[in-house]
Structure formats: structure tokens, C-alpha cells
Amino acid sequence: MQTKLIKVQPEDNVAIALVDLVQGDRVTFEGEEVIILSDVKAKHKITLIDLEANDEIIMYGVLVGKAVSQVKRGEALTVTNVRHESSPVEKKTVESVNWSPPDVSKWENRTFLGYHRPDGQVGTANVWLFFPLVFCENRNIEILKDVFEKELSIGKVNKQRQLLRNLIGGNPSASINDNETEGEQTFENIEVRFITHQGGCGGIRQDSETLAKLLAGYVKNPNVAGATVLSLGCQNLQIQILKDALNTIDPNLEKPVLIYEQQQMGTVDQMLNTIITESFEGIKEANKIERKPAPISKLKMGLECGGSDGFSGISANPSLGYASDILAAVGGSPILSEFPELCGVEQELVNRCVHDEDAQRFMKLMKAYEHAAVAAGSGFDMNPSPGNIKDGLITDAMKSAGAAKKGGTSPIEAILDYGEYVTKPGLNLLCTPGNDVESTTGMVGSGANIVVFTTGLGTPTGNPIAPVLKVASNTILAERMPDIIDIDTGGVIRGEKSIEEMGEEILEHVIKVASGEISAKADVLNQNDFIPWKRGVSL
Structure with a gap:
């Protein structure tokens, strides 16, 4: 029997629709019947309890919004009955960071073929x-x-040049050779x-x-x-x-x-x-300079998402988060950025900072960024794009709670401002906008030698010097845009694969690309995007 609803954390009071539901459907969930009170598209959310105006909406175990008006159990959450809300954070609330890393015994001696530099860094490209x-x-x-x-x-x-050539020659139906090349x-x-x-x-x-x-x-x-x-x-x-x-x-x-x-x-x-x-x-x-073996601890892996959907936070992002945890555990450097998309999960991130000064710096950078957005007449609450909203991410905190899953659960070793370079192993947080290209541009400028980019809607973004791998949150996207998508995590949605299995698949793919065995689809498409952040307001 197909699972129709899923709840991310036990304390959540909303569930995500895994399939399209229509008004009147009766769904058995957690041993009880839920009557669907309004049509709900897959990826969108329903409330599991009756909500009154100003009641809190909990998802991923955190506050992601408040009800604007009464919302009955089984009714869809929308931009008209929910508003953005996130929990305030003032200080670190734990004395030390406790983390149970994944078993990395099979990863500790893994290598990739990279380009060794005099300063000890290793490139995935030359x-x-x-x-x-x-x-x-x-x-x-x-x-x-x-x-x-x-x-x-x-x-x-x-x-396209072949097509135009055919049109000029009066033969529009002539074949176009996918493999025709020029030059040596x-x-x-x-x-x-x-x-x-x-x-x-x-x-x-x-x-x-x-x-x-x-x-x-x-x-x-x-x-x-x-x-x-x-x-x-x-x-x-x-x-x-x-x-x-x-x-x-x-x-x-x-x-x-x-x-x-x-x-x-x-x-x-x-x-x-x-x-x-x-x-x-x-x-x-x-x-x-030729490729030579290097430990995977030499990987600095940028963690990016763009064109996110309601499945991103339960398939692609947590799977990438597990790969990030493995890399952090073996001494590599995952990099999590997009500060507007960390709104609402600041307390968790502050508590994961190994050093108190980093916790304070993170809060300072977040507050300065948010104040700049408000001063410009905007705010983090305006971060979700029309595509995000259409596919189930209706508040910034909801989007952020899912986006933060890319960073896994490992301790945060460093907080970096835009333009600062990664020097510490372990998870690094880098202040960038949520804008896909500006963020990717910034992470590569901070040392990322490979980027893994999750998406639910599809995006062709690449980078001039670092491979950018696209991870689809759902199989429909992977099948619709196979020239853009490198990895499909739709099996997690269907219950065919666990987050851990999918995370390991992602890391295996990363190693192959880092070694030059296969190419990232963005490189095949010659997608080389570069947009610097001007430190004005760019969400």
C-alpha cells in the first residue's frame, strides 16, 4: 500500500503529502484516519491538528509559521492561512557539542585522483x-x-547552430548529430x-x-x-x-x-x-601536472540547493547531509551557505558551533543580514520564490528548515564571512545569499573544489572552475531533465532507499567526478556561471 503522508519529526503537527490528495479522501496515518478537507497536491502540507489563529506550526521539529486563521485537521496549509514565523535565538544553550558520527570505516582509506598543489590542497580539476x-x-x-x-x-x-545551418540550407528536417565535434x-x-x-x-x-x-x-x-x-x-x-x-x-x-x-x-x-x-x-x-591519489579528506564540498520543492527537505537535502557527515567525519570540509535559508534553525546551528566565538559570530552575521534586508523594505520572509511556493515551500522558515538538512548533523568548526577561505576540516558555515549562483560563486571562492546542488524543480547552474553536481529530489524531475540531473533521490520518497543509502550513493558519485572518471552534467553543458555578491540585499 502506497504511503500517502509523511511526518518528518515526531513533534511536528503537519504532514507532507507524498501523492496528490483530493477533498474527501480518507488516509490512515499513524494508526488514525485523517479526512482530507481540501485538495492537496503532492509536496504540500496538511495540518494534523485543529489550528486557531496565531497557533504555532511545527515542522522538522522547529517553528516554521503561525496560522493566520482557523485551519482544521486535514486541511491544506497555504500562503493565505499561514504566515512566516521563526523562533528567536540569543545565545548558545548547550555547553558542549555532542555528536555521534556515522560509521566511516569503509571511507577512511578512500581516495580520489586529483591535482596536487604545493600548498597541500588537491584539485578535482586543473x-x-x-x-x-x-x-x-x-x-x-x-x-x-x-x-x-x-x-x-x-x-x-x-x-542549435546545426539547426540554423539546416534552415539556411532549406533542409529543416535534416538530422542533427549529437556527437559531431570540431577541433582537436x-x-x-x-x-x-x-x-x-x-x-x-x-x-x-x-x-x-x-x-x-x-x-x-x-x-x-x-x-x-x-x-x-x-x-x-x-x-x-x-x-x-x-x-x-x-x-x-x-x-x-x-x-x-x-x-x-x-x-x-x-x-x-x-x-x-x-x-x-x-x-x-x-x-x-x-x-x-597529472592526477594522483589523494584522501577524500582533501575534498571541500559546497552544499547548495536551488529550485527547491516540498520534497527537497525529505529526500535530496538530508541525503546530502548524510554525505556531508561522512566527509566531516573523515576530515573533509563540507561548506553550508545561504544564510537567508537558515532562518528558523539558528538555535540548532548555534548549538552545533564548537567554539563560542563562532556561535556569536554566526548570530551577528545573521542579524546584520536580516536588518539590511528589512532596511531595504524586504525581509527573509520574502525569500521563497514563486516556484518554491507552488511546490509546497510556503514560508521562509519552512524552506530553511529543509534547506539546512544539507549540512547534516556534524559539529560546526568555523563561521566564515563572504570572501573568507576555508582552512579548517569539518563543517564550515559561509555567509552568502540564498541566490543560487551568488552562493555557489561564493563557496568556490572560499575553496570548494566540488559542489553538490540539490533541486526539486531543476536548474542548470554550473561554475567555471568547480564541478557542480545536480541532485533531484524526485524522479519525475530526473526523468524530465536528464541532461541536467546527475543523481536521483526519488527512491527515498518511494521508500525504496534510506537516507543513509542515498547519502553514500551521492558520495560515491562525488568521488568519481572528483577523480575525472565521469563529468558533471553542468560541465557537459558548459554551464559556467559567476555572479559576485555586492553585499547589498540579495535574497
Whole structure:
């Protein structure tokens, strides 16, 4: 008999519909009959008790909202009868962090094939990175991208270009070859990647300094072998600011960083010819680096979610959380970000901080962020997107309680502000927006050499230097968007797999991608997204 309702924690007073329910359905749940009083789509919630106005709604064991009006047992929770509400947090309420880690005996000696760097970090990719200090250099970056990508990489002929070619030739029904390629692979062990952005000048000086820290983190990231940097010369983000950021993040940086200032180099042709010649020499040297075994403790795994649905918090996110716990237990560094999507679970996270100063810093960063949102006329309560709401995440606290499951249960070893680099093993919390690309961009800038991205609705997000794996919360999504989804956790919803089994599958897939055995779907699609956070309000 198919399970139709599920409750996450014993103390919850709401249940999630696993299938579409219609008014009048009678569902046996926890040994009692529940009469469904309104149509409920799968992923949405019903109340298990009669609620009066201002009564608390508990899910994942925490306060996720309050009733706006009377809601009867068996009735659907909606944006009209529920409002966002979360519990306040003022201080840590436990003296020490107690954690029972998962059994990692079969993981302790596991390795992946990575690119070893002089500073002890290990990359899952080997990238020569081109980026500008200011948007004025974006065009030159695009020229370099066109030159290097065409000459150094095998590329599949674009399907849309093939279609247009057929249309021009008057043969729209001609076949399109999925495997047709152009060019030849020049180097086996190095990729060239390119970043453009709209920053570096014209905003406040603090934004340029923050961007410098982020770009320095990309240079420091173990997936990067070396970098070519373009500066105009007169912008806010001066070359020296980048050098200072690099020195702060690593005074002994042993990577080649080639920096060019256009206003000191004459014509565009002269500058580009110099850049191409010197960068090519650096790329040739970087190609000599080969993959070698490394313990999985060298993985810094970004934990991301986007396009979340009502199943994300009970399948994909807790499964990723279990993988995160395994990695933390063997000395790796999972990274949990998206501070607006931790609203409502702050007390749990504060209590998991190993160091009291980190607990205080987390609360300070959260309050400052929320106050900035309110000052701009918004707030964390406006975080859920229309897609989130349509698929069952109707309050920010409800969304956050499920999103936080990506971080598992392990102790929090460090709290980092945006642009700070991960140096400690164990779970790290990084202050970023909930915006998918801004958050992913920030985690990679803080050292993530691989990112696992859960989604219930589907998103193609990737990153220029780090593989981004997509984990579907449901099988319908995985089957509808197979070119985007790497892993399907729908078996958890159907009761075919446990959270622990699915978490181990995720980690196995991570190791294969980290070793170069298989490619992340986002890399196959050449999805290279990069959006820096301007520290204004971005939810």
C-alpha cells in the first residue's frame, strides 16, 4: 500500500503529502484516519491538528509559521492561512557539542585522483583561469575565450547552430548529430576557463574590495593551476588591491598569476598578442601536472540547493547531509551557505558551533543580514520564490528548515564571512545569499573544489572552475531533465532507499567526478556561471 503522508519529526503537527490528495479522501496515518478537507497536491502540507489563529506550526521539529486563521485537521496549509514565523535565538544553550558520527570505516582509506598543489590542497580539476578586474575588460576576455577555446579544446558542434545551418540550407528536417565535434584536443591535463563580471568600478569601494577577495579565492582554489588577469588601469579594483587580497589569503602563493594593465600596453593587438604568448607558456607548464591519489579528506564540498520543492527537505537535502557527515567525519570540509535559508534553525546551528566565538559570530552575521534586508523594505520572509511556493515551500522558515538538512548533523568548526577561505576540516558555515549562483560563486571562492546542488524543480547552474553536481529530489524531475540531473533521490520518497543509502550513493558519485572518471552534467553543458555578491540585499 502506497504511503500517502509523511511526518518528518515526531513533534511536528503537519504532514507532507507524498501523492496528490483530493477533498474527501480518507488516509490512515499513524494508526488514525485523517479526512482530507481540501485538495492537496503532492509536496504540500496538511495540518494534523485543529489550528486557531496565531497557533504555532511545527515542522522538522522547529517553528516554521503561525496560522493566520482557523485551519482544521486535514486541511491544506497555504500562503493565505499561514504566515512566516521563526523562533528567536540569543545565545548558545548547550555547553558542549555532542555528536555521534556515522560509521566511516569503509571511507577512511578512500581516495580520489586529483591535482596536487604545493600548498597541500588537491584539485578535482586543473584549470588555467582568465578573468578581468573590471567590466571594461570583458570584451578582451571574450576575445581570448574565443581564441583559446577554439584552438585548445575539442568541442561538440552546437546543436542549435546545426539547426540554423539546416534552415539556411532549406533542409529543416535534416538530422542533427549529437556527437559531431570540431577541433582537436591540444592538452590532456589542463582546461582553460573564463570569467566575466560587471564589477570592479562604478560602485562603492567596499564592493571592489569584496570582489578582490573573491577573485583571490578563485586563484587560491585547488582547481586552479594558474591565472591570467586583465586590468584597465583606472578602475576602483586596482591591481594592488588584488595583490593584497592574494597576500592575505596566501602569503606564499606558488601559482603563476600573470597580470596585464591595458592602459600601459599600447594597442589592443599588442596587448592580446603578449597575453596569448605568455599565457600559452603557463598553460603548457600546467599541463604537466597529472592526477594522483589523494584522501577524500582533501575534498571541500559546497552544499547548495536551488529550485527547491516540498520534497527537497525529505529526500535530496538530508541525503546530502548524510554525505556531508561522512566527509566531516573523515576530515573533509563540507561548506553550508545561504544564510537567508537558515532562518528558523539558528538555535540548532548555534548549538552545533564548537567554539563560542563562532556561535556569536554566526548570530551577528545573521542579524546584520536580516536588518539590511528589512532596511531595504524586504525581509527573509520574502525569500521563497514563486516556484518554491507552488511546490509546497510556503514560508521562509519552512524552506530553511529543509534547506539546512544539507549540512547534516556534524559539529560546526568555523563561521566564515563572504570572501573568507576555508582552512579548517569539518563543517564550515559561509555567509552568502540564498541566490543560487551568488552562493555557489561564493563557496568556490572560499575553496570548494566540488559542489553538490540539490533541486526539486531543476536548474542548470554550473561554475567555471568547480564541478557542480545536480541532485533531484524526485524522479519525475530526473526523468524530465536528464541532461541536467546527475543523481536521483526519488527512491527515498518511494521508500525504496534510506537516507543513509542515498547519502553514500551521492558520495560515491562525488568521488568519481572528483577523480575525472565521469563529468558533471553542468560541465557537459558548459554551464559556467559567476555572479559576485555586492553585499547589498540579495535574497
